[in-house]
Amino acid sequence: MNKEEIIERAGRAKTKKAVFGEDIAIEKYVTGGEHKPLNSLDEFPEEYQQDLLDAGIEPSEEDRSGSFLQQDGSVVFSTVKYSGLELMSTTDALKEHEWLKNYLWKAVPVDRDKYTANVELGLTQGYFIRSEAGKKVTMPVQSCLFISSDKIGQKVHNIIIAEEDSELHIITGCSVSHAVNSALHLGVSEFYVKKGAKITFTMIHNWSRGMEVRPRSAVMIEDDGTFISNYILMTPVKSLQMYPTAYCMGRNARATFQTIIYAHGNTKIDSGSRAVLRGEGSRSEIISRVIATDNARVIARSDVIGEAANAKGHIECRGLMLSDSAEVDSIPELKATRKDLDLSHEAAVGKVAEEEIQYLMARGLSEEEATSVIIRGFLNVDITGLPDALALETKRMFDMSLEKVM
Amino acid sequence: MEVMLEIKDLTVEVEGKEIIRDLTLNIEQGEVHVLFGPNGCGKTTLLMTILGFPNYKVTRGSMTFKGVDIINLPTNECVKLGMGMSFQHPPEIRGVKLGDMVNIAQGRKEEKIDEDLIALAKRLNISVDFLNRDVNLGFSGGEVKRSEILQLLAQSPDFIMSDEPDSGVDVENIELIGRIMSELLDRNKRPSKRKKAGLIITHSGSIMRYLKADRAHVMLEGRIACSGMPDEITKNIMENGFEKCVELCKRSEGVGAE
Numbered sequence: 001m002n003k004e005e006i007i008e009r010a011g012r013a014k015t016k017k018a019v020f021g022e023d024i025a026i027e028k029y030v031t032g033g034e035h036k037p038l039n040s041l042d043e044f045p046e047e048y049q050q051d052l053l054d055a056g057i058e059p060s061e062e063d064r065s066g067s068f069l070q071q072d073g074s075v076v077f078s079t080v081k082y083s084g085l086e087l088m089s090t091t092d093a094l095k096e097h098e099w100l101k102n103y104l105w106k107a108v109p110v111d112r113d114k115y116t117a118n119v120e121l122g123l124t125q126g127y128f129i130r131s132e133a134g135k136k137v138t139m140p141v142q143s144c145l146f147i148s149s150d151k152i153g154q155k156v157h158n159i160i161i162a163e164e165d166s167e168l169h170i171i172t173g174c175s176v177s178h179a180v181n182s183a184l185h186l187g188v189s190e191f192y193v194k195k196g197a198k199i200t201f202t203m204i205h206n207w208s209r210g211m212e213v214r215p216r217s218a219v220m221i222e223d224d225g226t227f228i229s230n231y232i233l234m235t236p237v238k239s240l241q242m243y244p245t246a247y248c249m250g251r252n253a254r255a256t257f258q259t260i261i262y263a264h265g266n267t268k269i270d271s272g273s274r275a276v277l278r279g280e281g282s283r284s285e286i287i288s289r290v291i292a293t294d295n296a297r298v299i300a301r302s303d304v305i306g307e308a309a310n311a312k313g314h315i316e317c318r319g320l321m322l323s324d325s326a327e328v329d330s331i332p333e334l335k336a337t338r339k340d341l342d343l344s345h346e347a348a349v350g351k352v353a354e355e356e357i358q359y360l361m362a363r364g365l366s367e368e369e370a371t372s373v374i375i376r377g378f379l380n381v382d383i384t385g386l387p388d389a390l391a392l393e394t395k396r397m398f399d400m401s402l403e404k405v406m
Numbered sequence: 407m408e409v410m411l412e413i414k415d416l417t418v419e420v421e422g423k424e425i426i427r428d429l430t431l432n433i434e435q436g437e438v439h440v441l442f443g444p445n446g447c448g449k450t451t452l453l454m455t456i457l458g459f460p461n462y463k464v465t466r467g468s469m470t471f472k473g474v475d476i477i478n479l480p481t482n483e484c485v486k487l488g489m490g491m492s493f494q495h496p497p498e499i500r501g502v503k504l505g506d507m508v509n510i511a512q513g514r515k516e517e518k519i520d521e522d523l524i525a526l527a528k529r530l531n532i533s534v535d536f537l538n539r540d541v542n543l544g545f546s547g548g549e550v551k552r553s554e555i556l557q558l559l560a561q562s563p564d565f566i567m568s569d570e571p572d573s574g575v576d577v578e579n580i581e582l583i584g585r586i587m588s589e590l591l592d593r594n595k596r597p598s599k600r601k602k603a604g605l606i607i608t609h610s611g612s613i614m615r616y617l618k619a620d621r622a623h624v625m626l627e628g629r630i631a632c633s634g635m636p637d638e639i640t641k642n643i644m645e646n647g648f649e650k651c652v653e654l655c656k657r658s659e660g661v662g663a664e
Binding site: 318353354355356358359360361362363364365366367373374376377378379380381 | 457459460480481482485486490491493496497499500501502506507510511513540557561
């Protein structure tokens, strides 16, 4: 598909409503928000430093193989410390690599809905991350998409490629300044996991009450490739809808989605994960933990589509209700199109069990402490597949996010 | 000897139903009492009531622990006073590891599984892997018992209540659990040096060999129907069953009165 064709398709889908989530008036938001580049991350204004930290970004850049920071519509910082790793804005990358255009809109259709179409038509940067063939970049890359201006519509297109037998670990945070009352984030992310490659993608969403968010992500996984997503959202958000999809195209391709959501205030979330098992022996695991309190409404979707021989997929979604005015819809779906495969799901929604509180109190905790231990435990998904240091780091980020809500 | 637990004419309701009726029981410092009785007679209810579980409503009588009135005292306050309990059917808590429970029982804020904890666990043949499992999730019967005793060991309470520490446990582990419990209860010290006390529910009595209890009670329909020397009571129950044992008890009381 050439550029004209893409633009034409986007034009036709400009007002196409999405299947899920309430319709957002994109035109309410303005594009732009130009900012000067930084020489280092700690030059980032003091007032925003905490917002970066809250999104898991390390301003010192210590133990990071590269860092990327986009503020509103400008890429203000991008640096690489590791050979075999590429990190830059998508715009720059398209200038640098003639071949990159072949990766655009290949995993996510440009005319999927008005949000994808608007990212094409009103693009404001995004990041490009690539690990060269055979390179194992064990130290994580960090990237942050930050919104600091009111009424901004941030529209980014991210491309992530792990070439054959390479390894890439990404920590990404989307964050917003506490001073922003309302803003829009549209983010298209296309991941390409080549033969024998591995990508782990740990994302913290650190939104605020006035944010409307529509990420559109898809992953293409080739033979023996592995993709692991860890998603954490613990701050309120006005409206978030997403349904990232992993296409396990190759033999023994693997996809794992782990989602941790603590929804409070008037948060409205429609969040799902989907795996399409198209390669022989491909596997997927979708795990989600949702806590809903106050007036939060959460739809937790998960979907596995088995199309190949010896495919295996499992869904485990659990919800915990902390309020009578909150609502959780847990919707696991399985679809099989042949006989020699194995798909399963378990879903449960419940409350903090009295019996568990009593048990912990019998070990000396107060009722409040016991409840907090149970909630922590509920959200505590053992993240597998990460290098040890990153697993610890993720645990630390999780604890930090949880600390704020409890 | 100081009285540790003093219960007088206690009546307890659970969900509006009377489970314990006019029960009287005194346990002194240094004593271990064993509680026998058929299923549903109120043994577990008694333990839960002492520990202040909210669904167990005391409607009559008095109950003090170390001289403090413990009726309506929250469970964690009872624990602060020095009570501890091993449960028969503890709940599973997802994401909370056995190691976390042991740290909590020790009153430590620590989240890590450190050397001290590993050393403690080793005494109950509990591995680091096992400490890292979600508490009670998929534990076998024997594993539950060892996990409960480990938590008690960490807590080291002055007064131990144990709900069937020996049911469903193989011979080897009975010995292990028996040894640790007897240590926790100061059974290896001279009687005058014993500071701890215990109230143990058992069906099989197999733990008795290690505990050398001071006194045994048989509960029937929410009452302590008879009390006596553990050996005699055990023998009586084994030979004649609960009801008959109680009958014999009463007859001998009658003889004594004459």
